[in-house]
Amino acid sequence: MASSSTIISFFLFIFFFGSVDSFFTPAASSWGRLQSTSLAVSPQDDWNAKNVMFRREMMQKSLTFGALLTASPAYARSAKSRTTGYDVQHTEAEWAQMLSPQQSFILRQGGTESPYSSILEGEDRAGLFVCAGCGTPLFNSKEKFHSGTGWPSYAAPTMSKSNPDVSNVEMEDVSTFQYQLAGAEVRCRTCGGHLGDVFADGFLFPGTPAFATGKRYCIDGGALIFVPNNQSADGELEFVRGDLPPAKSARPVFQG
């Protein structure tokens, strides 16, 4: 699991190029020759140039595809207690009473939901996404973006009101290398509930807030509750439970 996205990208790379060498050697040198003798482009050079461009494009696609395919909120890997050291604590029996089976599976057992199974993936209104376990604000809608993975995705977590240097989302303590390669688990800092994972591939999402932070928080919608900013005046709080399915299928339909 630790490097599954990298491994898949590597195999896709091999699939497209036959071998690592074939990408860098003959076609790459032809590219250099073509640039330096652009006045006399032979059909062979032209073919080589197109071939290199095609290979580069496919390499980029395979790397992106590999990242998206496997960089999902994984089943939590960390063995660290979800209770000890957290401000909000309950016994497992109490949690089971308070949470739905889906919320409990994600928050307390470190499970993950299926892509496009949460209503919050498509939630685009302004508001706050709070922890379904303890109500702590975890993500602002300003940081939400559509990653195409099927999980609600955010560029940054909400910061603590008491300490603006600390976010309300705790990141698993892993090496920089592991984080860059396979991401890290993220939890609610208040109750220790599992939320999903954070990945260092924000750069793959230009035009979204993730491109600026370089991070993609890939979150199980079932761990969250959405509270819209615009509340009706009747005093009743409107909120959306993330363990609900979408009203209709949010899965994109590809047409050939």
Ligand SMILES: [Zn+2]
């Ligand atoms: Zn919480």
